[in-house]
Amino acid sequence: MPALAKYRHSFLIGLQSNLVYRWNFALRASFSLFHLVVVFILWAAAYQGKINIGGFDLAQTMTYFVTMLVMQFFISASNEDYQISEDIRNGLINQFLLKPINYFGYRFSIFVAARIVAGGLALIPVLIALPLMREYLAFPSELWRIFYAVPALAMSAVIQFTIAYCFGLLTFWFLEIQSFIILSLAIETLLGGQIFPLDLMPKWLFEISQYLPYYYQMYFPVSIITGRATDTSVMLLHLGIQAFWVVALLAISEILWRRGLRRHTAVGG
Amino acid sequence: MKLLSYFRLWLACARYSLVRTMMFRMDFLMWGLVELFWMGVNIALVSVIYEHTDTIAGWGKYEMLLLVGSSMIVQRLLMGFFWSNLFELGRNVRSGNFDFFLAQPGNVMFMASTRKIDLEGIANVFVAGGIVVYAAQKLGLHPGWDQIAIYCIMLLCGLAIHYSLITLAVSLSFWIVKAEGMEHGYFSLTEFSRLPREAFHSIARGIPNVLFVYLLPAVVVSNVPARLLLHGFQWTHALWLFGIAVFWFSLAVFVFHRGLRRYSSASS
Numbered sequence: 229m230p231a232l233a234k235y236r237h238s239f240l241i242g243l244q245s246n247l248v249y250r251w252n253f254a255l256r257a258s259f260s261l262f263h264l265v266v267v268f269i270l271w272a273a274a275y276q277g278k279i280n281i282g283g284f285d286l287a288q289t290m291t292y293f294v295t296m297l298v299m300q301f302f303i304s305a306s307n308e309d310y311q312i313s314e315d316i317r318n319g320l321i322n323q324f325l326l327k328p329i330n331y332f333g334y335r336f337s338i339f340v341a342a343r344i345v346a347g348g349l350a351l352i353p354v355l356i357a358l359p360l361m362r363e364y365l366a367f368p369s370e371l372w373r374i375f376y377a378v379p380a381l382a383m384s385a386v387i388q389f390t391i392a393y394c395f396g397l398l399t400f401w402f403l404e405i406q407s408f409i410i411l412s413l414a415i416e417t418l419l420g421g422q423i424f425p426l427d428l429m430p431k432w433l434f435e436i437s438q439y440l441p442y443y444y445q446m447y448f449p450v451s452i453i454t455g456r457a458t459d460t461s462v463m464l465l466h467l468g469i470q471a472f473w474v475v476a477l478l479a480i481s482e483i484l485w486r487r488g489l490r491r492h493t494a495v496g497g
Numbered sequence: 498m499k500l501l502s503y504f505r506l507w508l509a510c511a512r513y514s515l516v517r518t519m520m521f522r523m524d525f526l527m528w529g530l531v532e533l534f535w536m537g538v539n540i541a542l543v544s545v546i547y548e549h550t551d552t553i554a555g556w557g558k559y560e561m562l563l564l565v566g567s568s569m570i571v572q573r574l575l576m577g578f579f580w581s582n583l584f585e586l587g588r589n590v591r592s593g594n595f596d597f598f599l600a601q602p603g604n605v606m607f608m609a610s611t612r613k614i615d616l617e618g619i620a621n622v623f624v625a626g627g628i629v630v631y632a633a634q635k636l637g638l639h640p641g642w643d644q645i646a647i648y649c650i651m652l653l654c655g656l657a658i659h660y661s662l663i664t665l666a667v668s669l670s671f672w673i674v675k676a677e678g679m680e681h682g683y684f685s686l687t688e689f690s691r692l693p694r695e696a697f698h699s700i701a702r703g704i705p706n707v708l709f710v711y712l713l714p715a716v717v718v719s720n721v722p723a724r725l726l727l728h729g730f731q732w733t734h735a736l737w738l739f740g741i742a743v744f745w746f747s748l749a750v751f752v753f754h755r756g757l758r759r760y761s762s763a764s765s
Contacts, residue, residue, distance in 0.1 A: 255681070262685035265705060266692065273554040273696035274546050281549040407527035414534040423538055424545050 234329055235337040242341030250349055253301075257350035260297055261357055267293045268364070282428045284456065287366040292425050292454045294361060298354055299450055300422070302347035303385040305392035308339055309409050312396025316492070317403070325489070332393065332481065339389045368455035376463050380449040383470045387445050390477040391416070397481065400488030421447030427456055441477065444470040506603055507611055514614035529617035532576065533624060539565055539691065540628070554696035559635040560727060561693070566628035568690040568719035571655040573625050575663070577618025578656075582610045583663050584680060587670040593762050606753050610664065633726060640726055647730060648722050654742040655718040661742075661749035662686065662714070668749070671756030689715035714741045 246253075268290060275286045284292075312335060315321045324331045395412060398405050417423060419442035426437055426447050437443050448466055451457040457466075518525050543565055547558040556564065586609055589595040598609045633640070640648070666679040689709045694716050697706040709715045721738045724731070 259681045259685045262682075263688060266685075266688040269692055269696050269700055269705060270546075270553065272700055273693070274550045276552075276554070278550060404524065407524065407531050411527070411531045411534055414531065414538055418538050418541060423542050428545050428549060430548065 235333050238329075238334050239337040239341045242338035243345060245338075246342045246345040250345070253346050253349040254352065257301065257353045260300075260350075261353055264293060264297060264357075264361075282425070284425075285366075287364045288455065289425065290361070290364040291366050292450065292456060294354070294365065295450050295454050296422055296446065298347070298350060299381070299446065299453075301350035302343055303381060303388055303449075304446065305339065305388045306342070306346070308335065308342075308389060309392040309395040309405070311335075312393060313399040313405050316396070316399040316488075321492075332485070335393060336389060340385075343385065367453070372460075373452055373455075376460070376467065377449055377452045379467060380444075380452055380463075380470065383467075383474050384445055384449050386474050387441055387470070387477060390474070390481050391441070391445070394477065394481050394484055397484040397488050400484075400491050416442050416445060419443065420445045421450065425451075425456060427451070438466065439469065441473040444473055503603060503607065506608075510612050511614050514616065517613075518616045525617050528615070529620055532573070532617060532621045536569055536621065536624065536628075539569070554693045554698075556693045556695070559632045560723075563629055563632040563636070563726060564693060564719055564723040565691050566625050566632055567652065567723045568687070569625035569628065570622055570652055571659055571690070571718060572687055573618050573622040574652070574656045575618075575659045577615050577622060579610050579660055579663070580618070581613050581615055583660075583667050586610070587667040587679075590670045590760060595760065596762055605757060606664075606750065610660070629726075636727070638726055644725065644730065647735070648725055651722040651725060651735070651738055654738050655722065657742045657746050658714045658718050659683075659687070661745040664749040665745075665752055668753045668756045671759045686713065686715045689713075690719040692716065694720045714745060717741065 271289055271293075272286060275281065275289075279285060281289065321331065324334065391412070395405060395409050398408060402408070419426070419437055419440055421443075426434055426443065429437070437447075444466070448457075448470060452463060457463055540562070543558065543561050546553065547561070551557065553561060586595070589598075589609075595609070598605055598612075601608045663680070663683050666683055669679060694710055697703075697710055697716065700706070710717065717738055721734045724734060
């Protein structure tokens with residue numbers, strides 16, 4: 229099918245251009261191991277004289293953070309917002325307006341390529357450190373979790389990308405979006421569960437967080453994989469809310485794109 | 498006399514930064530908010546953990562807050578006075594724009610690292626200071642003026658250490674053209690400064706203890722000033738902090754100037 233062939237090619241280009249930065253990815257992944265050391269020291273100290281915190285032992289908590297870290301490389305958007313912003317600012321976006329290619333589709337196929345490269349490379353330092361971490365890894369053994377985890381992960385990746393895409397499109401209105409991006413990153417990091425497992429928050433806050441898109445960016449799939457989520461009926465409900473956010477964010481991105489283009493004046497290009 | 502002229506140079510840069518900030522007020526507000534949010538993230542972590550436990554390595558909630566606050570003051574000072582200069586230094590070396598600093602009337606390292614001041618970082622020093630004051634009040638601490646003065650000096654030693662670490666990291670770009678990403682290393686290291694030193698003792702046969710408490714100056718930067726407020730003055734700690742500040746700063750000066758010799762412009 230020729231329509232798909234276009235995006236297959238942009239995917240392949242994405243693979244190649246990301247492989248150029250393989251050392252950067254590997255370096256970043258190695259530094260994240262330092263982050264894991266910090267997390268470990270902090271939580272090991274918090275667990276001193278305690279068997280469980282919030283119903284989970286130290287190994288389960290560390291499993292959560294390790295999974296979070298690996299998944300971050302596999303599904304989270306890194307600098308897509310910035311690249312899109314640059315495309316708009318430089319006028320590079322003009323060439324997409326003239327060609328029969330969908331900009332969202334083009335960007336998304338590059339995003340998928342970048343995640344495959346980044347995730348694959350991040351696995352190397354994690355695998356090297358595995359012998360040190362092994363006794364602190366405790367994954368649940370139920371296989372049915374995979375059936376929930378796979379769609380949850382796929383939708384998380386779409387949510388991650390679409391949020392970044394929307395932020396990038398803000399460039400149609402604002403020249404400088406770097407501060408917006410980092411501000412939203414702080415919120416995403418916190419409410420996505422990267423700082424602490426969200427279930428440790430006070431109950432009412434945890435419940436509110438389940439209606440926000442951030443919950444479905446990271447925490448939700450990781451909680452399925454690591455066994456923090458146990459009730460399958462709740463998982464199904466959450467998959468539904470996640471699907472709602474996917475649709476809602478896609479709709480927002482489409483509105484921003486159409487409105488933005490009306491404001492856009494093709495400079496240069 | 499020479500010191501005075503450097504101070505005047507710095508003042509001129511500060512004035513320029515102030516004017517620039519007043520021109521881009523919205524930018525100032527947004528970046529200030531960004532930093533504030535990230536500080537909030539760290540405070541949220543402390544409050545969530547202490548919902549489930551009473552002590553971390555013997556440190557109670559407000560003691561921990563005092564530690565985190567102290568570490569934030571040092572980091573905000575670095576952000577405010579030096580960060581964007583040092584961050585651009587690496588890029589300038591790569592692009593050849595670094596020539597500009599060589600032509601200026603003064604020590605290159607001084608000129609290159611003090612040109613811009615980010616006022617939002619400095620504004621947040623007061624927020625971080627507020628966290629320390631709040632924690633101290635909750636703990637019922639009443640430090641004397643002498644203690645507060647020593648605390649401030651210790652934070653400045655911490656600032657010197659952070660400045661040196663990051664200068665060392667960006668000086669690498671004199672040798673390795675693509676030393677980008679080294680700043681991630683710096684941020685990873687500062688994460689350790691939010692941990693109490695006692696938490697390192699019994700972990701992984703003491704390897705992190707040797708590495709991050711003794712070899713790399715990550716933990717001592719925040720722990721020594723916080724302990725001063727909590728447990729009073731200790732000569733050994735003060736000398737330790739001062740000693741490593743001198744050591745790392747000298748090393749940074751040495752490495753930077755060694756690197757400078759290798760600099761061979763790019764464009765011309």
